[in-house]
Amino acid sequence: MRHETSQLQQARRQWLEQGQSMAAALDGRLAQSWLRSSQAGVDPQDTRDVPDPMSGSRLSDVLDSNVELLAHAKPVMDFLYHQIRGSRSMVVLADAHSMVLHTQGDRGFLNKAQRVALSQGACWKENSRGTNAIGTALFERMPVRVRGGEHFMAQNAFLHCAAAPIFTAQGAIAGVIDISGEPMASHSHSLGMANMAARMIENSWLKAAYPQHARIHLHPRVEGLGSAAEGILIMRDDGCLIGANQAAMHMLRLSSSDFSSTILQERLQHRLQVHLHNRAPAEVAALRLPGGQRLFFCVHSGHTQLFAASLADGMETPATVAGSSTEAVPSPAVQADASKPQTEAALQPADALAQLDTGDAQWRAVVAKVRRIVHSNVPLLIQGESGTGKEVLARAAHDSGPRRNKPFVAINCAAIPESLIESELFGYAPGAYTGALRAGSLGRIREADGGTLFLDEIGDMPLALQTRLLRVLQERTVSPLGGDSVKVDFAVISATHCRLQDAVAQGRFRADLFYRINGFNVQLPALRERSDWPALWQRLLASHQAPEGTQLAPDLEAAMQRYDWPGNIRQLANTVQTACALLQGDERVIDWPHVADDMRMALQKSESHWSPVERRYHAAAQAQAQGGDEDLLFGAAASPARPIKQQTQQAIAAAMLAFNGNVSQVARQLGVSRQTIYRYLRPTKSAG
């Protein structure tokens, strides 16, 4: 290393003094970059202070236009920084124009880096800062490492950097992620780490950007599915490719001209619809590319109507898929749907699932989706905030399916102490250990035999247990402590309040287990997103035996309708329960005195925390309700059953339409910053 450094220094001296080429001392790509830097007029010996980084509203504008990149990059940067913490290094995210958007690093090193403006708002374009990892990786469109004296400008020679570009779903450059540190901190893995981080950002972004579309995950090895190296393709309803990550582009030799023109089924030479038919989108199958390469893949059908549409086309569902180990499990319910058109009422039997439909469109869609799979063995994953009714839905799915007369066994995966996991879940043979029951114990999993195993809070399951559970799910056998393995048969429903994809990306959740439990997933809306608040309220009143004709005082009702309900239906149910208990004698109106103190404070506080734009919206909506002039910006119909934040969001979206998507104009009209507008336009996080 010292030898290399002195060689480089000597070459640099000869280059400066005698104009000799650097080609012998530098890797070919870097030598080219030096040539470009020199031709661009960058002064290698420049010792002047670098220009101040961009700040204020100009920086805000750049950050605004990279909102999505930042959102998907930040968790990955946290993860990456965690790996290099304390090694006098930093992680840098820059946009497609080499502008630094975000940095994360050791304080001492961040200060040092700031002296050469390796900080937020600074530009590291190759043609102004000479050869450097950020600018050169963006120019080359590939990962680049630039160590010490390989930097064109002498002032940057204290840096050792590795950067990898981040691509959009259509193969354009979105930005770059870089690891920079002192020479001591630099090691051969940093380029690989930066590259992996770029892939993780792309994958997270790609999956979030197309929730409605079918996604095909590919890898030459089955274990590669779910890893940062997997290929991902996005398919439109008509089978056309509309997005891909870099890994998939390399595997299938795709170019940007393939987007919106390539029919994936033809390119892969495989009937993909079969897998969409198959109701088990995460089941792994294999295909062979025309060149002979074998790829393993699984299909996630997204929220697309593809599945229903192709059934309506009358396509056959084969029992097995050529070249794959996947067995299609035709659902009796689905076959009935496909064979004859039915009215909506006929498709909604009065089963336990139907009981849950209280009129909200999002919830109704969830129920309809779940109904499609209750007759198959496809593992269901239910995601949603705490208290949104995940367990209630799981029970209803069980009660509406063929296993309804068998046990429903719920396990809270986060609550079992490590020391009890083994015996609690897997059971033990008679006399397996001192203190064990003489008759032994079946264990929770065997208790579910024939029925449904509900794995609640699966995202919080310890890693050791994940490995054991995966084996049980794969082999469908349980090995009790001190006993022989026993076959078990059960349907699996899992639930979590966190984003399992993130947990997988952060290494907290096994990717293979994720694919195993995520046969079909539904996202439950938060209560604040539901429009059936009054119906739910009535139902809860009835379940708490409130006297006939019990009503809500209008003022309290208005406050409740505007409230955010962070505890969702659980919090609403508790409120109803308390109110019913506090109603006295022949009282028939629930009012503020019937509300617990903490709840009353929360209801009142939520109004005092309205933002200025929410207050403006509320005033405009009230004026509108009283027959006053309708404010142009708040043209969206007022919907008092929704929380104020959502109503404001809706109105801002309407304003965006009115102003042809011009954020600056909307912001000006409302008298708020563009960032405020972006904040309201961002989809509300409903999980985790």
Ligand SMILES: Nc1ncnc2c1ncn2[C@@H]1O[C@H](COP(=O)(O)OP(=O)(O)OP(=O)(O)O)[C@@H](O)[C@H]1O
């Ligand atoms: N549709 C509904 N009608 C009446 N009560 C409901 C409904 N959905 C949920 N609840 C009530 O809300 C509470 C929370 O429901 P549940 O336990 O299913 O939520 P969860 O999402 O599983 O919560 P957590 O994530 O905290 O486990 C329960 O008391 C349940 O009875």
